[in-house]
Amino acid sequence: MIWNDRLNLGRILLSKSLLREKEQMYIDKIHQFQTGVILEITSADLRALIADAMAGNRIFELEQIRRPGDLHAYLSVTVHEGAKGLIERRQLWAGKIKADLVAGKPVSYGSFSNLFWRNLDEEDPDGDEWYRLVANERFDAELTGLLDKVRAAQRILRQSTDSLARMNWASFSRNAFPADAPAF
Numbered sequence: 001m002i003w004n005d006r007l008n009l010g011r012i013l014l015s016k017s018l019l020r021e022k023e024q025m026y027i028d029k030i031h032q033f034q035t036g037v038i039l040e041i042t043s044a045d046l047r048a049l050i051a052d053a054m055a056g057n058r059i060f061e062l063e064q065i066r067r068p069g070d071l072h073a074y075l076s077v078t079v080h081e082g083a084k085g086l087i088e089r090r091q092l093w094a095g096k097i098k099a100d101l102v103a104g105k106p107v108s109y110g111s112f113s114n115l116f117w118r119n120l121d122e123e124d125p126d127g128d129e130w131y132r133l134v135a136n137e138r139f140d141a142e143l144t145g146l147l148d149k150v151r152a153a154q155r156i157l158r159q160s161t162d163s164l165a166r167m168n169w170a171s172f173s174r175n176a177f178p179a180d181a182p183a184f
Contacts, residue, residue, distance in 0.1 A: 026041060026133060026134070026138060026139045027041050027043050027075065027142045027146070028040070028041070028042055028043055029041075033082070033125075033126060033129040033130075034125065034129065035085065035086070035125050035129070036085060037079060037081065037083075037085070037086050037126060037129075038079070038080045038081040038082060039077055039078060039079045039080060040077070040080065041075055041076075041077050041133075041134075042075065042106065043071075044076065045074040045076060046071060046146060049061060049074060050062065050149070050150065053153060053157060054153065056162070059157060062153060062154060062157070063154060065147070068143040068144055068146075068147050070147075071143055071146055071147060071150070072109050073108070073110070075108075075109035076109060077106065077108075077112040078105070079101050080104060083101040083102050086101065086115070086126055087101060089124070089126060090115045093114060093116070093117055097112070097115075112130075113130070113134070115130075116131065
């Protein structure tokens with residue numbers, strides 16, 4: 001475990017209050033759709049990853065986060081109300097996540113987004129609201145803000161005096177990750 005002032009800074013990075021920089025938040029806030037669906041997009045898994053990395057675990061996983069799109073794997077969606085109606089309207093795509101949605105359990109951001117796959121001529125008010133929520137500048141800005149928190153945690157770990165953490169970071173810096181390799 002890394003025992004120094006940087007660990008305290010890591011705790012500050014994990015603070016939900018710092019993730020809530022403005023009132024118009026999209027992540028870690030409850031949203032209500034006109035169809036009656038009430039949901040929350042949360043970054044709890046990302047905060048847990050940062051905490052684990054600051055404790056000396058999952059450092060490699062934290063290092064692999066390089067772009068805002070990499071954060072999607074650490075976002076989850078919980079439907080608090082209206083799950084049954086949403087499933088009825090999106091039954092063709094609800095499949096594997098149906099039980100979790102009804103139970104109010106978190107599902108991955110990617111799985112939830114896949115609910116709104118549709119034919120071009122299909123009307124989907126839930127999907128329209130979902131895409132208005134996640135396909136705008138403010139949502140992108142929040143992802144960038146989360147990425148800044150990840151980069152700060154990465155810098156703290158790179159500057160650590162802990163020999164195991166330093167050896168891990170030296171190893172990471174010599175390796176290219178698949179997402180970083182050129183396509184051709």
